[in-house]
Amino acid sequence: xxxVKHLLxxxxxxxxxLCFNSTRTVKEVFDLWRDKSQNxxxxxxxxxxxxxxxxxxxxxxxxxxxxxxxxKCYLACIMKAFKLVSPTGDFDGTEIVKAIDRITSxxxxxxxxxxxxxxxxxxxxxxxxxxxxHYNHELED
Numbered sequence: 303x304x305x306v307k308h309l310l311x312x313x314x315x316x317x318x319x320l321c322f323n324s325t326r327t328v329k330e331v332f333d334l335w336r337d338k339s340q341n342x343x344x345x346x347x348x349x350x351x352x353x354x355x356x357x358x359x360x361x362x363x364x365x366x367x368x369x370x371x372x373x374k375c376y377l378a379c380i381m382k383a384f385k386l387v388s389p390t391g392d393f394d395g396t397e398i399v400k401a402i403d404r405i406t407s408x409x410x411x412x413x414x415x416x417x418x419x420x421x422x423x424x425x426x427x428x429x430x431x432x433x434x435x436h437y438n439h440e441l442e443d
Contacts, residue, residue: 328404331403331404349379350378352376369428371425374424374425374427378423378424381427391426395414398410405434409437412433413430413437
């Protein structure tokens with residue numbers, strides 16, 4: 303019985319260590335993704351119609367609330383360009399956790415539950431990202 307208890311504790315500790323896989327600060331994560339996005343997928347700003355000011359406001363100040371539809375499409379383009387969302391619009395939780403420091407599998411599973419009435423691709427991806435930014439990791443306990 304004690305061996306089972308130890309295995310359960312070990313399993314919980316291992317799971318917790320996998321859930322939060324970064325020592326980077328939120329600012330460092332946003333700065334990293336800002337640089338990656340600008341360097342590897344500058345076409346997203348052009349194709350979405352998002353302005354440089356909007357993009358900077360998101361990456362530098364983490365402003366996800368009350369953003370334009372162009373900015374929502376910019377974020378959708380970034381998620382798709384880095385293959386975190388499939389061409390059919392499905393979120394790849396495993397790839398998201400691997401690619402984005404400080405996001406957990408619990409957060410991705412919770413945030414993938416976009417309301418079914420939200421059918422616009424940019425809006426769906428925006429809901430997912432907004433949820434991920436505001437997600438309360440204490441819910442995982």
